[in-house]
Amino acid sequence: MSLLGILDRVADKATFDKAIGPAQRAVQAALRPQALRDLLHGTWLGHPLHPILVQVPVGSWTSAGLLDAIPRMRPAATVLIGTGVAVAVPAAMSGAADWSEQGIGVRRLGLLHAAGNTVALGLYVGSLVARARGRGGLGRVLSYAGLGIASGSAAIGGHMSYAQSSGASHAATAARALSSDWIDLGPLDDLPEGRPALRTGKGGSVDVPLAVVRRGTKVDAFIGACSHLSGPLYEGSVEQVRGTDCLVCPWHGSAFDLDDGQPRRGPAANPQDKLEIRMQAGRVMARLPGRDR
Ligand code: FES
Structure with missing residues (x-):
């Protein structure tokens, strides 16, 4: 050993x-x-x-x-x-x-x-x-x-x-597994208003959970594993934290700005990886920015 x-x-x-x-x-x-x-x-x-x-x-x-x-x-x-x-x-x-x-x-x-x-x-x-x-x-x-x-x-x-990933971004680890293709998140109308929904993207042979929030016609999609310790953000909530709409983790309460994924309340210190969005015939498409343009 x-x-x-x-x-x-x-x-x-x-x-x-x-x-x-x-x-x-x-x-x-x-x-x-x-x-x-x-x-x-x-x-x-x-x-x-x-x-x-x-x-x-x-x-x-x-x-x-x-x-x-x-x-x-x-x-x-x-x-x-x-x-x-x-x-x-x-x-x-x-x-x-x-x-x-x-x-x-x-x-x-x-x-x-x-x-x-x-x-x-x-x-x-x-x-x-x-x-x-x-x-x-x-x-x-x-x-x-x-x-x-x-x-x-x-x-x-x-x-x-x-070895124990203490302080590492668990969201970044999950994001690295995600393929570079556009992901079909389904029809806009199927997304609930003002609370996170679970969708999945492909990561090789595994599914990568995503947390998707709809506010009217605006959609924000994030890697579903919280950057702090991989908590399921898609089971969290949307709350105002320090004046901004945030996605809040159900495990330890970290809050991530819906606009840019920056942490607004800890314990998370790393941002939450956010996907870019485009609409296609009423369907929501997403992918990580900077991938395979
Ligand atoms: S896992 Fe999300 S705040 Fe700890």
Whole structure:
């Protein structure tokens, strides 16, 4: 078994599930204002915020490790360590917000990831204190120990993204399976008014669910799997969110602007893939834009 394959075993273990539930509720209670959660998810950005923020501590601490090896550069290393510590706090908050809205396998590994990062952060804070007290040797020992643990924890975070698709757009994955042909969604009059309907497009040998909304003569069609965790958008609702008509996911309440698919409310941070529409003899035709023109 590969080293990171062991993490899949960990993700299957229910050993710490009793701690995960209360931790999840505590995070959700602490981040209760929806606007704060959306800020931390990256909903406003149309991209998960956590992987962007973590670049700062990872880059700063790695660079500090190199500069610490050069005696005259050690003051610069201390500045970099302080920068990493300062940004690690909002990065951790962003990660916690995402973690609290993920499936159980991701939450299990996420607990390990968070524990590693907390230890690493503590070591770096200890390193700053030691350096401030003139104990540079101890400060370097603590920061190198922090770098080792932070690197291991980053590998776990990478596994959560690459192997467990945490933060990935599940809609984009479904969209890649869709063929480039125009899809016949049936007569306009068969679509219900103001609520999503299920239609399907061809994706090789499988059907790709689509969520189709009719507002008068206007039709909006989206990949049916929610970008957050593949929730069935065709079983959702149409609601006004922040002044715009949105398609709302029935699983965790993410809202996507019907006009452009951008997330207007999280936990989704990725947009929902939208199909282009044309009418043909009273029938609604759709396909993903940019395909096989
Ligand atoms: S699957 Fe989570 S909001 Fe849609």
